[in-house]
Amino acid sequence: MAFAGDVEEVLQGCARSSHAIAHVMDRILLYSGEHTPRVPVDGHVYSYNLKGSETHFEKLAVEGESPSPRSGHTCVSARRCIWVFVGRMGVTIDCRAVTEQLKLVLARP
Numbered sequence: 001m002a003f004a005g006d007v008e009e010v011l012q013g014c015a016r017s018s019h020a021i022a023h024v025m026d027r028i029l030l031y032s033g034e035h036t037p038r039v040p041v042d043g044h045v046y047s048y049n050l051k052g053s054e055t056h057f058e059k060l061a062v063e064g065e066s067p068s069p070r071s072g073h074t075c076v077s078a079r080r081c082i083w084v085f086v087g088r089m090g091v092t093i094d095c096r097a098v099t100e101q102l103k104l105v106l107a108r109p
Contacts, residue, residue: 016041018071022082026051029060029082031104032070038088040069045104067104081105 019033028048033041043066046057073087082104 018073020073020075020082020084022075022077024077024080024082029077029104030057031067031075031082031084032073032087034071038071040071040087040089043067043069 016033016035018038020031022029022031026049028050030046030048032043035041045060045062045067047060048054048057067084068089070084070087070089073084075082075084077083084104
C-alpha cells in the first residue's frame with residue numbers, strides 16, 4: 001500500500017505508539033496511543049479513507065460519549081465495527097488499568 005503523500009502529511013498529528021489500528025470497510029481507523037511512554041494522547045478515532053481523495057487521517061465525529069484515552073490496548077474489526085479491549089491510562093504499568101470494552105461503529109457514508 002502506498003500513501004499519496006509524505007508520511008508527515010498523511011499522519012498530521014496522528015503519529016504515536018501503543019495505539020490500535022483496524023481496517024473497516026474502505027478505511028483505516030486509528031485509536032488513542034501515546035507520545036510519551038504510558039501517557040495516553042487522546043480518545044479520538046481517526047480515519048484514513050483508502051479510496052478517497054484525502055491524503056491524511058481525519059478525526060471522526062463521535063455520537064455519544066467519546067471513548068477514554070488509553071495506551072497498550074488492542075482491537076479487532078468486523079464489518080463496520082471495531083471492538084477495543086483494555087489498556088492503560090497512567091504512567092506506571094499498573095496505574096489505572098482500563099477494563100472496559102468498547103464497541104465503535106463506523107456510520108455509513
